[in-house]
Amino acid sequence: MLDKTFQPAEMEARLYGEWEARGFFKAGRKPKAKPFTIVIPPPNVTGSLHMGHALNNTIQDILTRFERMRGRDVLWQPGTDHAGIATQMVVERLLQTENNTDRRTMGREAFLKRVWQWKEESGDTISRQLRRLGASCDWSRERFTMDEGLSKAVLKVFVQLYKEGLIYKDKRLVNWDPVFQTAISDLEVETRETKGAMWSFAYPLVEGEIGGISEIVISTTRPETMLGDGAVAVHPSDERYKKLIGKLVRLPIAERHIPIITDEYPDPEFGTGAVKITGAHDFNDFEVARRNNIPLIKLMDTQARMIVTPENNVPERYAGKDRYGAREMVLKEIEELGFLRGREDKIIPQPFGDRSNVVIEPMLTEQWYVNAAELAKPAIAAVEKGDTVFVPRNWDKTYFEWMKNIQPWCISRQLWWGHQIPAWYGSDGEIFVEETENLALAAAQRHYGSRVALTRDEDVLDTWFSSALWPFSTLGWPDKTPELKRHYKTDVLVTGFDIIFFWVARMMMMGLHFMKEVPFHTVYIHALVRDERGQKMSKSKGNVIDPLELIDEFGADALRFTLAAMAAQGRDIKLAKSRVEGYRNFATKLWNAARFAEMNGVARDENYDPVAARVTVNRWIAGEAARTAKSVSRAIEEHKYNEAAAALYHFVWNIYCDWYLELIKPILTGEDAAAKTETRASAAWALDQILLLLHPFMPFITEELWQKTAAREHWLIDAGWPSYKGLGDKAADAEIEWMIRLISEVRSVRAEMNVPAGAKISCVIISAAKETRRRAAQWEDEIMRLARLSAITFEDKVPKASAQIVLGEATVALPLEGVIDFAAEKARLNKELDKIAKDTAAIEARLNNPGFAAKAPEEVLTETRDRKTELEGRRARMKEAMKRLG
RNA sequence: GGGCGAUUAGCUCAGUUGGUAGAGCACUGUGUUCACAUCGCAGGGGUCACUGGUUCGAGUCCAGUAUCGCCCACCA
Numbered sequence: 001m002l003d004k005t006f007q008p009a010e011m012e013a014r015l016y017g018e019w020e021a022r023g024f025f026k027a028g029r030k031p032k033a034k035p036f037t038i039v040i041p042p043p044n045v046t047g048s049l050h051m052g053h054a055l056n057n058t059i060q061d062i063l064t065r066f067e068r069m070r071g072r073d074v075l076w077q078p079g080t081d082h083a084g085i086a087t088q089m090v091v092e093r094l095l096q097t098e099n100n101t102d103r104r105t106m107g108r109e110a111f112l113k114r115v116w117q118w119k120e121e122s123g124d125t126i127s128r129q130l131r132r133l134g135a136s137c138d139w140s141r142e143r144f145t146m147d148e149g150l151s152k153a154v155l156k157v158f159v160q161l162y163k164e165g166l167i168y169k170d171k172r173l174v175n176w177d178p179v180f181q182t183a184i185s186d187l188e189v190e191t192r193e194t195k196g197a198m199w200s201f202a203y204p205l206v207e208g209e210i211g212g213i214s215e216i217v218i219s220t221t222r223p224e225t226m227l228g229d230g231a232v233a234v235h236p237s238d239e240r241y242k243k244l245i246g247k248l249v250r251l252p253i254a255e256r257h258i259p260i261i262t263d264e265y266p267d268p269e270f271g272t273g274a275v276k277i278t279g280a281h282d283f284n285d286f287e288v289a290r291r292n293n294i295p296l297i298k299l300m301d302t303q304a305r306m307i308v309t310p311e312n313n314v315p316e317r318y319a320g321k322d323r324y325g326a327r328e329m330v331l332k333e334i335e336e337l338g339f340l341r342g343r344e345d346k347i348i349p350q351p352f353g354d355r356s357n358v359v360i361e362p363m364l365t366e367q368w369y370v371n372a373a374e375l376a377k378p379a380i381a382a383v384e385k386g387d388t389v390f391v392p393r394n395w396d397k398t399y400f401e402w403m404k405n406i407q408p409w410c411i412s413r414q415l416w417w418g419h420q421i422p423a424w425y426g427s428d429g430e431i432f433v434e435e436t437e438n439l440a441l442a443a444a445q446r447h448y449g450s451r452v453a454l455t456r457d458e459d460v461l462d463t464w465f466s467s468a469l470w471p472f473s474t475l476g477w478p479d480k481t482p483e484l485k486r487h488y489k490t491d492v493l494v495t496g497f498d499i500i501f502f503w504v505a506r507m508m509m510m511g512l513h514f515m516k517e518v519p520f521h522t523v524y525i526h527a528l529v530r531d532e533r534g535q536k537m538s539k540s541k542g543n544v545i546d547p548l549e550l551i552d553e554f555g556a557d558a559l560r561f562t563l564a565a566m567a568a569q570g571r572d573i574k575l576a577k578s579r580v581e582g583y584r585n586f587a588t589k590l591w592n593a594a595r596f597a598e599m600n601g602v603a604r605d606e607n608y609d610p611v612a613a614r615v616t617v618n619r620w621i622a623g624e625a626a627r628t629a630k631s632v633s634r635a636i637e638e639h640k641y642n643e644a645a646a647a648l649y650h651f652v653w654n655i656y657c658d659w660y661l662e663l664i665k666p667i668l669t670g671e672d673a674a675a676k677t678e679t680r681a682s683a684a685w686a687l688d689q690i691l692l693l694l695h696p697f698m699p700f701i702t703e704e705l706w707q708k709t710a711a712r713e714h715w716l717i718d719a720g721w722p723s724y725k726g727l728g729d730k731a732a733d734a735e736i737e738w739m740i741r742l743i744s745e746v747r748s749v750r751a752e753m754n755v756p757a758g759a760k761i762s763c764v765i766i767s768a769a770k771e772t773r774r775r776a777a778q779w780e781d782e783i784m785r786l787a788r789l790s791a792i793t794f795e796d797k798v799p800k801a802s803a804q805i806v807l808g809e810a811t812v813a814l815p816l817e818g819v820i821d822f823a824a825e826k827a828r829l830n831k832e833l834d835k836i837a838k839d840t841a842a843i844e845a846r847l848n849n850p851g852f853a854a855k856a857p858e859e860v861l862t863e864t865r866d867r868k869t870e871l872e873g874r875r876a877r878m879k880e881a882m883k884r885l886g
Numbered sequence: 887g888g889g890c891g892a893u894u895a896g897c898u899c900a901g902u903u904g905g906u907a908g909a910g911c912a913c914u915g916u917g918u919u920c921a922c923a924u925c926g927c928a929g930g931g932g933u934c935a936c937u938g939g940u941u942c943g944a945g946u947c948c949a950g951u952a953u954c955g956c957c958c959a960c961c962a
Contacts, residue, residue: 198962271962282960405959566898592921846905851941
């Protein structure tokens, strides 16, 4: 016997263990079937399951379980990402607290060993948590971006792109993170509005005075960079400065002379219209300097501290000062020198490292770049052609927008944890890019004519470089594995919009370049999960809802169902805990329905054929099941998970529980043995359909219930998706037939009954849920009232027993409910009459509209006329009912 | 500055070929003899942000306004 409420915790762990142990998640179980492939967006090894993961993986799991049941040979390829900066950060912090040491003291080799050790110990946190969610990944194929195989792929890609000229080295400004002391890509920079100020400095003219002007005033938000100014620029059309163009000004503190130049960049309307040009520490200025041959003067070291070099003329006293210390000093000295011309508080956009949370410094360094513009071309074309489709569609705009304006991708990082760049240097700086050191040495020998020693590039690659290869590297590329042949291209990529640029775009580029085919035909972009108030969840805000806590409290099924139900194609999901609670209740409801079935001897009959059902109500439920299955399948195919969830919820609760189970009660307790037998089989069959259809969404409770009712060998996860040949229309007809008979029976019952004046008892059709009323209204809106007013003479308060009406083959129960308050009932009727009057007026207005008659489609016209008739009939019956009430 | 999106019941959200406004939670009343109080039954609550247009008919299509949010962008 099933327990009164279901307890997810124990059940989930047990079932998941069984599934995995029996190999149900493994690809290749149906070698002849069409494959279905999803690669997981690899979570960071450092990560733990957050709500975004929960949503992302719930959707993938719904898809994979659905397709598995539909007979496809499913591969859900799991794995994790080595997450360069994030992981290095975690381990460095660990070293600090545990050993009070740092990576530089340890040395590269020892440090990397320590990171690997950490990975072995803690790297599987996230996959354990994904299991708790129920994710049916093929764990036997789990990959890690720094695996041997994937690393091989990275080397091959790098070398090939280099040799094709698509990877190159360049010296230009990069976004420099002074905490991690590495370059980062544009995408890893987050612009934030911060409180700052804009100062105005005067630079005196070297010649003294020209036409009454003795100085030029510039504005800056970063005073410390003035030490690196190479020029002052004005717009060529700016009349104010015409006379000064080409003249020199004296740069205070640095005591250098710099020219006044013209460039299109300065906006004459902004500030004084004169801009200081600091080519080595500002992206705009860099471009201006490059155009005008202005020297780039580097002021800072890798930690963004001031350095003094022969080239930069920075006074000795600045050496070692950080940017902010230097700023204070410059301001003080400028003021003392009498060159400060103003200060204004201002909100300024500042670049921050998205991981380090410090202000990024533009730095002049040599880095490796990918020619992204070239690789983007086929990636753009593929989406234009429809080889890859974004769902929802409008995301392709975002994709195009970025791809068409794509900048060179800086792929080198000055970190240790990651794929070390396969580039070796000769003593003269000659570069040899090869997959192995031996190949590089050989290449060097060819180049120099003799064996020479080479030094390897110290840098590692951007984490996203290896992620970009994920759809084929995980399948074994560059080896020609059977998996690669079978599973590339993959079917669907499920991901959030926040990594379209980081990841999706780059997979498209790499996939097309190396596989000559798009990596996936569909990209399903889901929303971000936010908190109840729409705030992004973040640790600092303290509004993080931990999916694992929700699983503990409500069960994985409830969480999954909630996420699916809220995964409409919007921008974000505001997660309310109450919603999860509601779906937990849904699971309980299902559980109890099964419990009821069990208590009433409902048991699966393998030979039961719903098409051949004799009892009408059984034919009807079969039709409803078929209809539900159809809409669930379609909704999943169209990635409308909320619709699928809604259809299931409705079927389980409002159709199966509220209607069907109530209606079969009298049959199950009745005398007709044949009807009883059939109904038991039917109830079991319908419950099975629920379990099957609901399984992709709520795998645990459905499997558990399936197990309780089936032979042990028979696993739901391995069962087929139901199909309902010959069930559709027939069952729908049966429903209508049944409803009509029900109505007429109720009517005759009423007619036969004398309702004595002042009668106090009313009778209600069983399960008068809202849904029941609505359904009844489809044919006979009045049915509930009729039943209610078909008062039966009973003496006193009636127990919840039921009066039974025999409806041909079906027996319908009319339980008697409570004492009726006639005054209240009359008021209710009056109110309803008002509403009917209003509705009738509206309908009439419409029908009287000449345009409506002329232009509305026939269906709509008949529908409207029918409604009018119905309203009129209802009105008449209402009045009659009022009369009866006295 | 450019782009995208949102605005529907107290709250969180559904609502695509334009044709009678929905769910969950919360709320009110009521019922615990047997599937389920994580429940049943009854009920209250919406000028679908605003303005105009197209249409016989607009939450749904178009234009504009307001508010909010996100993404991208070099204003010192």
